[in-house]
Amino acid sequence: MNTIASLPTLRVAVLGSGTVGTEVVRALREDAEELAARSGAHLQIDSIVVRDTTRPRDPVIPTDLLSTDAEAAVAGADLVVEVMGGIEPARGLIRMALSRGASVITANKALLATHGPELFEAADAAGVDLFFEAAVAGAVPVVRGVRESLAGDTINRIVGIVNGTTNYILDQMTTAGMDFDEALAQAQELGYAEADPSADVDGDDAAAKAAILASLAFHSRTYLDDVPTTGIRNITAEDIEAAAQSGHVLKLLAIAEQRRDNGLRGVAVRVHPALVPADHPLAGVHGAYNAVLVHAAAAGTLMFYGAGAGGAPTASAVLGDVVAAARHRATGGRGPAESDYAALRPLGSEHVRTRYQVRLQVQDKPGVLATLAGTVADHGVSVETARQVATDHGQAALVLITHLASERALGEMVRALGRLEEVVHVSSVLRVEGH
Amino acid sequence: MNTIASLPTLRVAVLGSGTVGTEVVRALREDAEELAARSGAHLQIDSIVVRDTTRPRDPVIPTDLLSTDAEAAVAGADLVVEVMGGIEPARGLIRMALSRGASVITANKALLATHGPELFEAADAAGVDLFFEAAVAGAVPVVRGVRESLAGDTINRIVGIVNGTTNYILDQMTTAGMDFDEALAQAQELGYAEADPSADVDGDDAAAKAAILASLAFHSRTYLDDVPTTGIRNITAEDIEAAAQSGHVLKLLAIAEQRRDNGLRGVAVRVHPALVPADHPLAGVHGAYNAVLVHAAAAGTLMFYGAGAGGAPTASAVLGDVVAAARHRATGGRGPAESDYAALRPLGSEHVRTRYQVRLQVQDKPGVLATLAGTVADHGVSVETARQVATDHGQAALVLITHLASERALGEMVRALGRLEEVVHVSSVLRVEGH
Numbered sequence: 036m037n038t039i040a041s042l043p044t045l046r047v048a049v050l051g052s053g054t055v056g057t058e059v060v061r062a063l064r065e066d067a068e069e070l071a072a073r074s075g076a077h078l079q080i081d082s083i084v085v086r087d088t089t090r091p092r093d094p095v096i097p098t099d100l101l102s103t104d105a106e107a108a109v110a111g112a113d114l115v116v117e118v119m120g121g122i123e124p125a126r127g128l129i130r131m132a133l134s135r136g137a138s139v140i141t142a143n144k145a146l147l148a149t150h151g152p153e154l155f156e157a158a159d160a161a162g163v164d165l166f167f168e169a170a171v172a173g174a175v176p177v178v179r180g181v182r183e184s185l186a187g188d189t190i191n192r193i194v195g196i197v198n199g200t201t202n203y204i205l206d207q208m209t210t211a212g213m214d215f216d217e218a219l220a221q222a223q224e225l226g227y228a229e230a231d232p233s234a235d236v237d238g239d240d241a242a243a244k245a246a247i248l249a250s251l252a253f254h255s256r257t258y259l260d261d262v263p264t265t266g267i268r269n270i271t272a273e274d275i276e277a278a279a280q281s282g283h284v285l286k287l288l289a290i291a292e293q294r295r296d297n298g299l300r301g302v303a304v305r306v307h308p309a310l311v312p313a314d315h316p317l318a319g320v321h322g323a324y325n326a327v328l329v330h331a332a333a334a335g336t337l338m339f340y341g342a343g344a345g346g347a348p349t350a351s352a353v354l355g356d357v358v359a360a361a362r363h364r365a366t367g368g369r370g371p372a373e374s375d376y377a378a379l380r381p382l383g384s385e386h387v388r389t390r391y392q393v394r395l396q397v398q399d400k401p402g403v404l405a406t407l408a409g410t411v412a413d414h415g416v417s418v419e420t421a422r423q424v425a426t427d428h429g430q431a432a433l434v435l436i437t438h439l440a441s442e443r444a445l446g447e448m449v450r451a452l453g454r455l456e457e458v459v460h461v462s463s464v465l466r467v468e469g470h
Numbered sequence: 471m472n473t474i475a476s477l478p479t480l481r482v483a484v485l486g487s488g489t490v491g492t493e494v495v496r497a498l499r500e501d502a503e504e505l506a507a508r509s510g511a512h513l514q515i516d517s518i519v520v521r522d523t524t525r526p527r528d529p530v531i532p533t534d535l536l537s538t539d540a541e542a543a544v545a546g547a548d549l550v551v552e553v554m555g556g557i558e559p560a561r562g563l564i565r566m567a568l569s570r571g572a573s574v575i576t577a578n579k580a581l582l583a584t585h586g587p588e589l590f591e592a593a594d595a596a597g598v599d600l601f602f603e604a605a606v607a608g609a610v611p612v613v614r615g616v617r618e619s620l621a622g623d624t625i626n627r628i629v630g631i632v633n634g635t636t637n638y639i640l641d642q643m644t645t646a647g648m649d650f651d652e653a654l655a656q657a658q659e660l661g662y663a664e665a666d667p668s669a670d671v672d673g674d675d676a677a678a679k680a681a682i683l684a685s686l687a688f689h690s691r692t693y694l695d696d697v698p699t700t701g702i703r704n705i706t707a708e709d710i711e712a713a714a715q716s717g718h719v720l721k722l723l724a725i726a727e728q729r730r731d732n733g734l735r736g737v738a739v740r741v742h743p744a745l746v747p748a749d750h751p752l753a754g755v756h757g758a759y760n761a762v763l764v765h766a767a768a769a770g771t772l773m774f775y776g777a778g779a780g781g782a783p784t785a786s787a788v789l790g791d792v793v794a795a796a797r798h799r800a801t802g803g804r805g806p807a808e809s810d811y812a813a814l815r816p817l818g819s820e821h822v823r824t825r826y827q828v829r830l831q832v833q834d835k836p837g838v839l840a841t842l843a844g845t846v847a848d849h850g851v852s853v854e855t856a857r858q859v860a861t862d863h864g865q866a867a868l869v870l871i872t873h874l875a876s877e878r879a880l881g882e883m884v885r886a887l888g889r890l891e892e893v894v895h896v897s898s899v900l901r902v903e904g905h
Contacts, residue, residue, distance in 0.1 A: 066622070174769035176772070179615070184614050186790050326773075337609060337777075338761075355623070358618075
């Protein structure tokens with residue numbers, strides 16, 4: 036092994052100095068010797084790009100390295116760490132860095148979910164690394180797991196809890212019996228949810244991560260727009276309770292799978308709340324934790340679990356990538372590449388068959404179940420369990436769990452049920468996964 | 471991206487053609503094009519080294535590549551895949567391969583746990599990759615997680631279930647109420663345990679993996695001999711039941727941690743059965759599955775979960791390493807290196823403080839608890855809970871759970887209790903982890 040003194044120096048530009056950027060700078064400064072030993076190079080911060088150099092910052096940020104000139108910073112760097120977020124100027128700066136032969140580490144899920152393939156191709160053309168472990172599930176090393184550990188295997192399906200905010204809210208609704216608004220307010224109080232929580236609770240953050248995982252796992256080009264997304268805003272305490280009564284827990288899942296449907300081969304990606312069995316590995320993921328299950332042909336089922344967000348965990352993921360990219364530069368090599376993109380088209384959710392839980396409010400009188408059963412059968416859907424609970428005013432709550440059904444058949448069945456005189460209203464329709 | 475046709479060719483020698491070797495050869499042949507795209511090189515099997523070329527084999531093994539001349543095979547290879555197992559000749563062949571500049575992928579945990587540091591140094595001196603994901607927990611990518619993803623973080627503690635056979639046995643004892651012999655017989659019938667199960671049930675296999683993980687995580691030199699090991703042979707149905715009554719599950723754990731004890735800094739590694747709380751992530755690991763929890767300073771707690779053994783999962787891990795090593799050769803670089811070894815000495819279990827469950831058979835008469843409490847207090851041990859159940863013949867079963875105590879204090883206390891006239895015998899002493 037080289038002695039530390041004889042190692043080459045790599046110049047690092049850090050774009051952004053929010054929570055993650057600050058933790059990255061802290062580690063690069065405080066653990067410099069250890070990181071040099073592991074990287075085979077000294078990592079020297081040349082500039083930290085910010086919008087306003089005069090704002091008060093954590094004292095670990097050396098003010099003399101602050102700059103507002105991102106292009107100059109990128110032009111002089113061997114390694115560019117992009118933790119500024121947003122589409123532009125991040126996209127242009129990463130393209131510029133790659134074309135100048137710098138390696139890039141980014142935590143920017145929104146950018147990768149909308150422009151990932153273009154950036155991967157630019158990295159490939161330039162022969163440099165583009166790493167992004169921190170963009171999916173924070174410190175949980177699922178990107179490296181899919182991209183490297185399973186590089187000799189075939190991935191069939193990925194199912195994950197990739198948004199900590201919504202998992203915290205659903206977990207509080209489940210374990211503490213809160214309703215959605217109460218759990219959201221608590222999540223905001225604890226800093227798990229933003230003042231405007233829409234990106235989390237409407238599923239968009241999870242959808243971006245699902246698109247990235249699908250692109251990686253299936254060597255496909257999957258974009259955010261290819262991901263049908265339902266958030267958790269409409270989940271009620273009654274949904275959670277009905278799920279519990281059939282031995283299930285409600286989770287917001289990101290699902291990506293290779294499918295063949297009537298000869299059509301493609302990738303189906305989706306984000307929606309779903310019931311999972313209480314003894315399923317994902318059911319045990321509590322609080323703001325993330326977990327991703329990967330089903331591969333040879334490896335079987337793998338699960339990656341950990342903190343999906345936060346400054347320090349995200350910085351840990353960024354730094355793992357910095358060390359790997361630095362090591363490749365120091366030794367002249369490159370990290371994992373994608374295969375040629377497979378011609379897998381995105382399949383809409385009409386190609387997906389799942390089980391469903393349908394909750395209905397019905398009139399509590401003889402013959403109702405038989406009438407409903409007839410309508411269900413007419414649509415080619417088969418019911419696994421039906422549970423009826425008398426409520427008030429001559430009404431009853433009815434909870435059906437179906438066998439596998441297509442979204443179309445299910446949708447038509449639900450509309451037909453809604454038109455029946457015996458049905459007061461359809462309370463909710465939720466998917467059931469994990470069986 | 472290069473077109474497939476223009477890629478260089480790397481020559482691969484596979485040492486061993488058991489279950490794992492056969493699956494590796496199958497993938498190298500059947501997925502050749504995909505692996506070439508991901509590796510940036512064609513992977514051409516030059517030879518498959520076996521002890522007896524005439525034995526009947528899976529038809530995927532090309533008989534014209536079989537050879538008994540391991541040295542010739544290694545001499546001509548760019549990549550050596552060692553899946554033969556055992557110390558010699560594997561050690562000599564890997565050293566030869568490394569010194570000739572070949573990259574090595576091995577699944578050999580016994581070898582790494584006894585001669586790992588010497589081999590890592592040889593790889594470092596030669597500037598080539600020595601990868602061994604398959605040596606710990608099969609397809610579960612914990613080696614890559616620790617070595618690469620957490621390369622910019624500080625690992626404090628690793629706790630894992632790393633032996634599927636013993637987890638299967640303990641899980642059957644817990645969920646189906648079997649006793650040890652019955653569960654072992656079933657594990658043997660299902661192929662989870664060998665005819666001679668000692669390497670698994672006595673904890674040696676787990677100890678080898680613990681030594682490897684400790685070396686990796688703490689950049690220390692930890693050998694199999696440094697790991698105090700207790701297996702599960704003496705675990706009884708009564709132990710499992712007593713654990714359940716206090717809300718715990720019994721698991722065989724491999725634990726590696728950095729500790730400071732009276733100014734002494736070192737690495738404490740151990741393998742023993744332990745009670746973990748029923749809602750702990752490791753408690754939910756059933757059947758022959760493996761799971762490893764890693765506690766890092768910035769990343770927090772990560773868990774890696776999956777199939778810990780079996781031909782296909784182990785081959786998947788080997789192939790991920792083959793692709794990474796091939797990619798480095800094709801692009802001229804190298805994968806992760808170790809830091810300089812830290813001067814962390816192995817600390818014996820006398821430096822470890824844990825909680826304990828002590829089961830005693832005592833005389834069921836007034837004043838017994840007070841006498842025992844006095845003896846316990848005399849040894850500086852404090853009791854968290856005591857539970858007494860009357861049995862037969864004027865005796866009672868007493869289960870104590872202590873607060874943190876050193877092994878020495880606990881051992882002396884147990885011996886003192888055993889000498890008391892009121893104590894019929896000490897039934898078992900087990901550690902409690904995960905609080």
